[in-house]
Amino acid sequence: MNTTHTRPLRRRLGLAAAGSLVLVAMTAGPAAAHAEVTASDPRALAENVTLSFTSEAESDTAGISELRVVLPTGITPDAVTLKDAPKEWKLTPTPDGYAVGGTALATGTDAEYSITVRQLPDAKSLAFKTLETYGDGKVSRWIEVPTGGEKVDNPAPVLDLKAAASGAKPIAPSASPTPSTVPSAPPSAAAAAAPPASAASAEKDTGGRTGAVVGVAAAVVLLAVGIVWWLRRNRGRGQA
Structure with a gap:
């Protein structure tokens, strides 16, 4: 065989194989989400459901110290209670969800915790947008919700729900949450921009x-x- 023709042929075959590998890698996407959620009863309108969350540690220099979650429509902060979490971690309601955290975990340790939800909403799926904060201040944002089967770089934990059980109905909402359990919403931009009443009075008197x-x-x-x-x-x- 003529070696002069063999070398270019081998070169083209090698380039084709490399291109195929790159294409496969690009279309394969991430093997699994870095933040996940599972449920003890993944059905719409199910009551007293335990949701378990796992956030994969990604930092090589610090451990996870807090997870802030935005609750999906149909679940209010006062309908959530902490069931299990790392030692000394606590749950604090926020205007749009909750934050759970405490002493930073050991570097490389995944954050795992569970909450109890009074009732799941009547929906097909629920997305729990999550912000992971590390002990060194780094924040990983798992807040993207894939639609139409598309791949996203930072997917939020999504829980797929089955149809509601026969006869299941939404339970009545609880009474207004007490200030000790649910903090009031942050002031609006206009209110934040305006000086406090005492400061305004002092300014008026000074004027x-x-x-x-x-x-x-x-x-x-x-x-x-x-x-x-x-x-x-x-x-x-x-x-x-």
Whole structure:
């Protein structure tokens, strides 16, 4: 066989094989989500359901210290209680969900915890957007919700639900949550921009005092000008 023709042929075959591997790697996508959720009873309208979450540790320098979750529509912060979590970790409700965390876990340790939900909503799937915070301040955002079977880089934990059991109905909402269990929503941008009432009052008082001082000063100046004018007038009359 002519080696002159064999070498280019081998080169083309090698390039084709490498291209095929790259194509497979690009279309394969991630093997599994880095944050996942499972349920003890994954049915719509199921009551007192335990949801278990696992967040894979990705940092080589720090451990996970907090997980903040945005609850899907139909689950309110007051309908969630902590069932199991790493030692000394606590759950704190937030306006749109909850945060669970405490002492940072050992580097490389996955964060696993579970909550109890009073009732799951009547839906086909639930997405729990999650922010992972590490002890060094790094934040990983698993907040993308895939649609139409597409692949995403940072998928949120998604729970697929089965149809509701026969006769299942939404339970009545609980009474208004107490301030100790659910914090009030953060102030709006307008409220945040406005100064506190005490500061506004102090500013108003200061402005009033400033205006009074300016007024008195102006009166003193006018009085002094008047006195000088009167003295000059009387002096002119005396000389005449």
